[in-house]
Amino acid sequence: MSASQVDEAREAGSTAEAEPLLRVRGLSKHFPVRSGLRGRHLVRAVDGLDFDVRPGQTLGLVGESGCGKTTTGRMLVRLLEPTSGSIEFDGRDITHAGRRELRPLRQDLQIIFQDPYASLNPRHTVGRIIAMPLQVNGIKPPGGVKARVRELLETVGLNPEHYNRYPHEFSGGQRQRIGIARALALRPKLVVADEPVSALDVSIQAQVINLLRDLQRDLGLAFVFIAHDLAVVRHFCQRVAVMYLGKVVEIGDRADIYERPQHPYTRALLSAIPDVTKLGPAGRIRLAGDVPTPLDPPSGCRFRTRCWKARDICATEEPALVPRDGGRQATACHFPESGPVGAETGGPVDVTVEEVSK
């Protein structure tokens, strides 16, 4: 049984839940990379993802660099062509849909980018930037484009009179709001938000998170929220998928992931976050080494080189993402943990870094 089956099982249980808006199955992206004399090599940046997003639901994709979360986001809005697997949106298969086939769906599927400086065309006025999706899709909103843009500016908390300003006249947080307004221009059903707050100052982060929460609530938007910061995700997402080296290692509802994480990696991540409420050295789990390069991931369980519970089976057999306790939480681990963070079995093992960096 896979994560999707979990979702399906859940669906069978409670008929009240709607059909998934986004259904992703076995989604993979492999990049060819030339290396040395051996010739071509495949980087499995994303390797067989399964997840669903229901209307109005927020799914967080969390992980460290190289885990494939950004690649996944780009595939969902079809900026990248998936290598295999399928993406179904609103009941239609869009995995390999062309520009024309996607056109009616574009309105429903939008993206917010990370870098508030790179994501706005410096030569366009704010009005033009926000109206771009309307213009590109030939949509004339009732009341005119200008009225719609003003309305959007107001929605994201900017002065509608700033219509004719240029991006360089705004601060980082304000620019991110402009990017959000652009994504909302077509009244989408699902927004992929790729690290929307990680480039912002702390005091501004909270403003933008609150804005996104308000929008999600008021407009009933579904989100795929990509982030490396588990604390941010916790404040925004109802469901969370933790990724490691191109795979989902754990997926579950917020309460499960944060209070009862089962995968050692999820626990390590949670434990590593410096916590303002605690003075002095943080949590006791320390992973050794860096994330291995996706060019040459470890065999079996990809996390095993940094895992304190790794045994022989971890090197030979890749653990499947299976639900535990018949619940909505699925974990890809041979030796899942239970209980709250800090109650791990077995102490952190010193994994030599050399092994890791290979």
Place this chain on the structure above:
Amino acid sequence: MSLSPVEGVALAEIESGGDAGAPERRDVLGRSPGQLAWRRLRADRTAMVSGVMLIVFLVLALAAPLIEMAYGIGPREQFQNLLDGFGMPLGYAGGVTGEHWFGLEPGLGRDIFIRLIYGLRTSLFIAFAAAVITATIGVVLGTLAGYLGGWLDAVINWITDLTLAMPFLVIALALTPTLVLRFYGEREQVSSAFGVGVLIGVFAIFGWTSTARLVRGQVIALREREFVEAARASGAGLGHMLFRQLLPNIWAPILVSFSLAVPQFITSEAALSFIGVGLSDETPSFGRMIYRSLDYLQTDPAYVFFPGITIFALVFAFNLFGDALRDALDPKSSR
């Protein structure tokens, strides 16, 4: 603004918070990057001085027939009576008088000043035409190569390499008479318009590579920028991507490279005329004059001096202006 090694960080820190409170107080109409560049240019004294110099040159060139009328001497008039028995101009500094401001050519006895004015006209016309054509070719090829990539990129790159591997002067030298003879007979009088056309054509064939490389690089850099991806994610077509998203962001470097290409073509035209191709002696041009003048280095140095200084002043003004333009368009460029 230029930054020293350490202040780079410090000032980046200062600037990053920029504009925060300010927009509230400014007028509601924003200033586009283009307007800002224009203001910077206006504030730059070098830019203004060199700009005025260029305008003067341009007006002189355009008004050449008027100047001829006022000056009262044509570019092909000969004043043999003012030359001595060896064909050298009488008087000081190559025959400079109130009537012939820059003196006379030795041998033919034509007026140097009015020939310089017409030479300016020829040179500027050729240079501008060549710069426009090469910029167009360069932008089209560079954009295609950069944006579409793949085999097209490889082919365009290879053609660029090939073009760069051809020795320009030799090929141009050989090509020009070939073309002339193809269209005119062995002894026919070649029209000066044709000569000019051939020259522009030769420049067009060889001159596009740098613009193409520049544009290609810029497009590749922009292609991955998030605002371009945003347009793609909204379903924008090729036209929108190229003309609305990409080109508005690369016109600045294109403009700079254009402004620096014009003086290069002026020099190249002169160089070609200098090695004896390009324009016939009928058409007044800088290179032609210098080429002829070399024979009189010892006997009439003033003849080298006037065209040499004029061409230097022209190219210098263009280079100054091009530099200032670069600074205005890209204030972070190091200067």
Place this chain on the structure above:
Amino acid sequence: MDRPESAPSGQPGDRPSVPEQRANGDPYLRVRDLRVRFDTTDGVVRAVDGVSFAVERGRTLGIVGESGSGKSVTSLAVLGLHDARRATITGEIFLGGRQLVGLPEEEVRQLRGRDMAMIFQDPLSALHPYYTVGKQIAEAYRVHHPRAGKREARQRAVDMLGRVGIPQPARRFDQHPHEFSGGMRQRAMIAMALVNDPDLLIADEPTTALDVTVQAQILDLLADLQAEFHSAIIMITHDLGVVSQVADDVLVMYGGRAVEHGSVEQVLRRPQHPYTWGLLSSVPSLHGDADADLVPIRGNPPSLINLPSGCAFHPRCRYADRNGDRSRTEVPALSPTGEAGHLVACHLAAEERVRLYREEIAHVGVAR
């Protein structure tokens, strides 16, 4: 203006790990009324405007602030890395009893890398791409040990690489920075900074570019090394979490000025400045009610070129009106609160601040 004449000290027993420092109490670095001014085309920028602090050996000072707060400028001023032609530095910087402001460049240079060292945010760009990691570390050693031979320097560099947790240091010595992973590069950077056993280490956002699991390793490593080498550390960061984890004392900067200064316990548990409150309540946390809204600070960080008058924070402060025009017209002095070593620059009365924090702030944000 009030200046902290004595080093702000934490509550006794705050950090039992550094006992003897409390006794002799003479800070290794003491900065007093530091001002750094840049003359730019857009006018004079007061990047640092009267900042004072002190750090003892074996203790860590966290300097917190957002972009444009002047925290990096401060650290570069301590190292004397500003270009004298562009930056005007006044005030006092005493390092081990020596005043650095006004000291000839050559003498400051001798101190750099030997008595004080720095690690930077992005180790990839901070290491020279063309030289091997080992060579760069050995070079740092040989600058200050001119009599050391090549072999000795190499041995020292290899030792340091091993000490910071890089496996097979002898082999890694001959690799270039691009052959290292992000975490390894930062370790190498630390090895380079510590190769001369400096008494002061300034770490400018050392973990911002790293993954969170690697950040934890690096912070642990720094703590270990501090215990071993007994150096004073200044940790510059925007992340309150990092501060809470490593700092003994905290300096909060806003618009080039210090707004709150005290022990980590005082600043993070009993903060008295509305800006610190704002930072704490806007940080997303792993605890408490995930569905409650965060409480952001309104507005945007100020531009140093165009700093608001009076209290630089007043346009964003919810309580600015309580003092009539004072917030707009008068720069609040950094003054002692009721607690020893705790300084705050705010026009609100001390009792009111304590009350406000208890009634309005403590239940939101991190403290909830």
Place this chain on the structure above:
Amino acid sequence: MARFLIKRLFSATLTLFAVSVLTFLMFFALPRDPVTGMCPKNCNPERLERVRDELGLNDPLVAQYAGYMKGIVTGRDLGSAQGGHCDAPCLGWSYVTNEAVSDTIARVLPVTLSIVIPAAVLWLLLGVGLGMISALRRGTWLDRLAIGFSLTGASLQLYFVGAVLLIVFVYNLRLLPVPSYTSIFDNPVKWASGLVLAWVSLAFLFSAIYARLSRAQMLETLSEDFVRTARAKGLAKPKVYGRHALRAAITPVVTIAGLDVGGALGGTVITETTFGIQGLGRTAVDAVRSGDLPTIMATVLIAAVFVVLANVLVDLLYAAIDPRVRLR
């Protein structure tokens, strides 16, 4: 590395092949009949036809090209009028100069080398030095002077500078002899004094460009983080600049220098014409004027070889300087 070289040499060969084909086509279209040039007045049509046949000019174009290329690789037999057998690399026989083209090239190539190599050394030292100083002393009068120098140099014409130098040093002051080429092995002093004006004028113009380039590069490098790191280590400024900044700043300069030198080796037409020195460039110009097809082909090909080889060399050099560059 080996793989890179093979690939790179393959593409270089392809480029050279294309150059040779293009040149061949272009000059085949050259309307002047080379034979007419050979016998100016007293040629009757039959004799012309016979010579043309002997030269292979009546063969199909492809056969002519193939013959030419074969000559380069293996050598070939030419008619008795063309000096009999011609060893590889056979570049053909010039009807104009009545000698094997390879002999002409062997005679003029050292001339161009003698002009370019010392000039290149001079312009690199001067240009890079000036650029570095002006970057390090940015904003001072020294910097402004260097900027003025480079702007002036970039706007001057070689023939103008050459002419002025000739007027001053040769005709007026009579400090130097009229420029000419003497082999360095025969008389080094004469070699230098005959070419020094060419070096100086070339170096002046090029160093202006290099001063601008290296100044910009140096300024950019100085704002790099690793320069700050070097200072934070306590390195003295000469070491920071000399060892850390210079090495990074010089890399793009080296690239461009390689390409420029490669281009110049193919013939410094203007310089040679200005100073009346018979090098590769002047030979090419003369060949074009007299319709000397084999000589044109040879000069164009040699110029292309230099450019293409310079490209390969620059790539290798880049990899040698920057360890991040991997050749593949």
